[in-house]
Amino acid sequence: MTYLIGLLSVVFLVLAIMIVSKSIALSKGIQGADDSDARVDGANNGNAFGFLVFLVLGSIAAAWSFLHSQPDFLPIAASEHGLKTDQMFWISMGIVTAAFFLTNTLLFVFAFLYRYKKNNVATFYPVNHKLEIIWTIIPAIVMAVLVFTGWRIWRDITKQAPENAVVIEVTGHQFGWYVRYAGNDDNKLGNQNYKLIDDTNQIGIDFTDESSFDDFTANELHLPKGVPVLLKIKAQDVLHSVYLPYQRVKMDAVPGMPTKFWFVANKSTDEMRAELGKSDFNYKLNCTEICGRGHFGMAITVFVDEPEDYKAWVAQQKPFLTQNPDYLAKVPEKLKGKAQKYVPAEAPAAESDSTQAAAGAAPATASLRR
Amino acid sequence: MATATLHANDAHAHGHDHEHEHHEPGFIRKYIFSEDHKTIAKQYLITGIIWAFFGGALSIIFRLQLGFPNMNLDWLKPVLGEWIVEGKLEKEFYLALVTMHGTIMVFFVLTAGLSGTFSNFLIPLQIGARDMASGFLNMLSYWFFFLSSVIMFASLFIETGPASGGWVIYPPLSALPQAMPGSGLGMTMWLTSMTFFIVSQLLGGVNYITTVINLRTRGMSFTKMPLTIWAFFFTAVLGLLSFPVLLSAALLLIFDRSFGTSFYLSEIYIGGEALPNVGGSAILYQHLFWFLGHPEVYIVLLPALGITSEVIATNARKPIFGYRAMIGSMMGITVLAFIVWAHHMFVTGMNPFLGSVFMFLTLIIAVPSAVKAFNYITTLWKGNIIFTPGMLFSIGLVSLFISGGVTGIILGNSALDINLHDTYFVVAHFHLVMGAASFFGLLAGVYHWFPKLFGRMMNNTLGYIHFWLTFAGVYCVFFPMHYIGIAGFPRRYYSFTALANNAQDTFADMNAFISIAAILTFASQAIFAFNFFYSIFKGKKATQNPWNSNTLEWTTPIIVGHGNWEGEIPAVYRWPYDYSKPGSASDFIPQNVPFSVTPESNLPEENEEIANEKDIEGLLAVQNDVYNH
Numbered sequence A: 001m002t003y004l005i006g007l008l009s010v011v012f013l014v015l016a017i018m019i020v021s022k023s024i025a026l027s028k029g030i031q032g033a034d035d036s037d038a039r040v041d042g043a044n045n046g047n048a049f050g051f052l053v054f055l056v057l058g059s060i061a062a063a064w065s066f067l068h069s070q071p072d073f074l075p076i077a078a079s080e081h082g083l084k085t086d087q088m089f090w091i092s093m094g095i096v097t098a099a100f101f102l103t104n105t106l107l108f109v110f111a112f113l114y115r116y117k118k119n120n121v122a123t124f125y126p127v128n129h130k131l132e133i134i135w136t137i138i139p140a141i142v143m144a145v146l147v148f149t150g151w152r153i154w155r156d157i158t159k160q161a162p163e164n165a166v167v168i169e170v171t172g173h174q175f176g177w178y179v180r181y182a183g184n185d186d187n188k189l190g191n192q193n194y195k196l197i198d199d200t201n202q203i204g205i206d207f208t209d210e211s212s213f214d215d216f217t218a219n220e221l222h223l224p225k226g227v228p229v230l231l232k233i234k235a236q237d238v239l240h241s242v243y244l245p246y247q248r249v250k251m252d253a254v255p256g257m258p259t260k261f262w263f264v265a266n267k268s269t270d271e272m273r274a275e276l277g278k279s280d281f282n283y284k285l286n287c288t289e290i291c292g293r294g295h296f297g298m299a300i301t302v303f304v305d306e307p308e309d310y311k312a313w314v315a316q317q318k319p320f321l322t323q324n325p326d327y328l329a330k331v332p333e334k335l336k337g338k339a340q341k342y343v344p345a346e347a348p349a350a351e352s353d354s355t356q357a358a359a360g361a362a363p364a365t366a367s368l369r370r
Numbered sequence B: 001m002a003t004a005t006l007h008a009n010d011a012h013a014h015g016h017d018h019e020h021e022h023h024e025p026g027f028i029r030k031y032i033f034s035e036d037h038k039t040i041a042k043q044y045l046i047t048g049i050i051w052a053f054f055g056g057a058l059s060i061i062f063r064l065q066l067g068f069p070n071m072n073l074d075w076l077k078p079v080l081g082e083w084i085v086e087g088k089l090e091k092e093f094y095l096a097l098v099t100m101h102g103t104i105m106v107f108f109v110l111t112a113g114l115s116g117t118f119s120n121f122l123i124p125l126q127i128g129a130r131d132m133a134s135g136f137l138n139m140l141s142y143w144f145f146f147l148s149s150v151i152m153f154a155s156l157f158i159e160t161g162p163a164s165g166g167w168v169i170y171p172p173l174s175a176l177p178q179a180m181p182g183s184g185l186g187m188t189m190w191l192t193s194m195t196f197f198i199v200s201q202l203l204g205g206v207n208y209i210t211t212v213i214n215l216r217t218r219g220m221s222f223t224k225m226p227l228t229i230w231a232f233f234f235t236a237v238l239g240l241l242s243f244p245v246l247l248s249a250a251l252l253l254i255f256d257r258s259f260g261t262s263f264y265l266s267e268i269y270i271g272g273e274a275l276p277n278v279g280g281s282a283i284l285y286q287h288l289f290w291f292l293g294h295p296e297v298y299i300v301l302l303p304a305l306g307i308t309s310e311v312i313a314t315n316a317r318k319p320i321f322g323y324r325a326m327i328g329s330m331m332g333i334t335v336l337a338f339i340v341w342a343h344h345m346f347v348t349g350m351n352p353f354l355g356s357v358f359m360f361l362t363l364i365i366a367v368p369s370a371v372k373a374f375n376y377i378t379t380l381w382k383g384n385i386i387f388t389p390g391m392l393f394s395i396g397l398v399s400l401f402i403s404g405g406v407t408g409i410i411l412g413n414s415a416l417d418i419n420l421h422d423t424y425f426v427v428a429h430f431h432l433v434m435g436a437a438s439f440f441g442l443l444a445g446v447y448h449w450f451p452k453l454f455g456r457m458m459n460n461t462l463g464y465i466h467f468w469l470t471f472a473g474v475y476c477v478f479f480p481m482h483y484i485g486i487a488g489f490p491r492r493y494y495s496f497t498a499l500a501n502n503a504q505d506t507f508a509d510m511n512a513f514i515s516i517a518a519i520l521t522f523a524s525q526a527i528f529a530f531n532f533f534y535s536i537f538k539g540k541k542a543t544q545n546p547w548n549s550n551t552l553e554w555t556t557p558i559i560v561g562h563g564n565w566e567g568e569i570p571a572v573y574r575w576p577y578d579y580s581k582p583g584s585a586s587d588f589i590p591q592n593v594p595f596s597v598t599p600e601s602n603l604p605e606e607n608e609e610i611a612n613e614k615d616i617e618g619l620l621a622v623q624n625d626v627y628n629h
Helices: A002-031 A044-071 A081-115 A131-160 A269-276 A307-316 A325-330 A332-340 A359-369 B002-014 B017-021 B027-032 B035-067 B074-083 B090-126 B137-155 B183-213 B227-258 B282-316 B324-339 B352-380 B389-411 B414-420 B423-456 B460-484 B498-504 B506-537 B604-618 B620-628
Strands: A166-173 A174-182 A216-218 A221-222 A228-235 A241-244 A249-253 A259-262 A283-287 A300-307
Touching: A002 B035, A044 A081, A044 B460, A044 B498, A081 A131, A081 A259, A081 B035, A081 B389, A131 B352, A131 B414, A166 A221, A166 A241, A166 A249, A221 A307, A228 A241, A228 A249, A241 B498, A249 A259, A249 B414, A269 A300, A307 B090, A325 A332, B035 B090, B035 B423, B035 B506, B090 B137, B090 B183, B090 B227, B090 B352, B090 B423, B090 B604, B137 B183, B137 B389, B183 B227, B227 B282, B227 B324, B282 B324, B282 B352, B282 B389, B282 B423, B324 B352, B352 B389, B352 B414, B389 B414, B389 B423, B389 B460, B423 B460, B423 B506, B460 B506
Parallel strands: A166 A228, A221 A300
Antiparallel strands: A166 A174, A174 A216, A228 A259, A241 A249, A241 A283, A283 A300
């Protein structure tokens, strides 16, 4: 295919040049008889003809390249709102493609038809209000329809997430994404504060909030199929942007300003694998806001699971507190009882002395571990 | 001493070669620190052309990376030095290239190079003025631009590299040197350079507006002004109102970077430490930036459209269709340009209600743009078209303006923008509609006014070849980018290895094709450079009015001296588009021809204007007084 495209490009350029130079020679021959006309040089007809050739070759190239690229476009949207925006996209695309061909055709055909001819006089045609009004109103109507449809879709996408939405927090940093789930018990994300970030607690989970106790983190994004998911999006250092191309989801991650996007993923990873015929296919979450040297590689794998699989996966996950019992030290005294149940009864054998835990709180942690 | 140094810089960095043939006393005043609008225009033009080659070359380097990710780039080491690591482009330097390409092209080429050149050159010549309202401010405008150019150019050579956060330099990335090396000294230089650039633009803008309002020759009412002047006028208004906002955005960023303020910074943890800044808003910067950034699109585009209007009418030998509609649509674009900026921010977390508002406003701006395109097409209808190189580039501009413009309807729709935002679809869109279209306007202007600029003609055949290669090339580069965008490829990616579905392989051919087309297109600009510099010295001598045009600049001497007209400035009696008027023996009637001498071709309402000719003549004393106070 490389060669085909390369060849096409060369052919395209060479043809353009050839035709121009040929027609220059040709028109020179024609005009040889009548050289008195100094207003145009021999190339005038050639250039006029060039526009016609450009129109024909360009249209062929446009149509061919579209058909050639189409199989590599993103497959049909894997989310409910994505189906609507895709449909709207292709309708708009149809309209603008029609406008594109119509206007370019008129432009190039007029350029060809009304090329300079000796003894010809251009038509003095400075204004026609009726025409002006027509081509102000027609685009205005088309725009109005497009805007209105687009606005309704936009409104539906950006309205409040449904009550039952699964809440997942995605935090961008240079250069990766942290994912935090609300946990198995309260289905509520605990507070978070950038000042609490350390090497282990990379999101800065705030353990003075009891909702945090059952929260668990992961380095991949699991989404239940067919259930509304609300992504709460954060950034730690610079701007990032959550992009789920297959789900048509995009929202910037802004330090200091949480953003959100809710959607319903309606095609599981397995279904997409079957559709594409690729058993190793995985969805990705990419970054689309320039964030530094690793921007292009800032991606994590996304799994869209059947709801029951998702439930099973979630159930297997261990809360952050369970995996890092040292952080019990950060829990205020009155909540320690509630936090206790997430801390393994037996302290992990190889637990090293925590450097994160405040010195004064360390003995308390130690005693609790026992 | 200082002037001598500056002069040396000038000769080195910007090679004003054409100035070296006139060594004579007063050289510095005449060619370097000149207050003559024509010299300043040439300074802008040549600086702009040099910048264009630089900006283009940068894009070729990153296209090599995108088109041929496995290519060994060691051969670039003599130029790029340590930016090539093990035969590969350094990842941060890739971002620096993208950033500097954008900055250079948008600001230094298409803003300064385009409106700096043609506003300066054409406003006095086409409205019938001896010079700009303030020659001194005009000179300052160029030299501030020059200073800004020197700083931006120097930033390419510092060890930590130039600014690398994208041409929009969104904080916090641009505010924190810890985030990327380019946000250190490189960004400081970027901000300093842009500050001087803005000063330059404001000095220029004030001058353009003042000159158009105050220095029109007798009889040159607003409704008799060529569309070029209308376009430059609106451009200057846009620039004057929006560049200060960029300046404030830049100043706040400078404060955040150097003085510990928190305008844009909040709750940041970077490099292993939590920064103390709270309460700032990164979105605030985006609002301020795009309040300039969007009008900037039209600052770049309107002069190109103005030039096209003039060139198309002249060479179609027809009046521009819908003169008043053209002015009206430009006015509409000017006003609307200020209230659509947030369509760049649909998915930044901005309140979605604002998104709806900006979607409505954005799609309204498509209407005047469409009207302009239709009017150009109708102007060609039943013309008698002479394809000069300028005309070819103008027709090319209209085609690119349409092709790039239609996808704006899609991107302006916030629901559709969700998926397409920051993908190659956007890159394709704006490169066609504002990049290539404006660039074509610049080239059309150079080809068309070259005889007036330098008193010589450019070679037409080379012009034709240049046009066809560039036109085909631009489409080959940017048309396929739409497909890559629809496939969900994000922009500013060093490589596409992290996309799902091994997507990097699917468009490897296409990316290679685009890169080859870009290299060919860039290479074919050498034809232009040769033609341009050769013709300055060796071109065929120009005639008085080589394109048989109506506007006033063609009534000046072939080599225009200081003060533009040797005798009285001509008066203006008619609009600039009396081409192929029925009844007239000639297919053009210049603006300075009174209706009283063309009874055979006058329209009924024009016969009534004959009575006013005495009044117009009577203004001569007043007009002379302006220059002799």
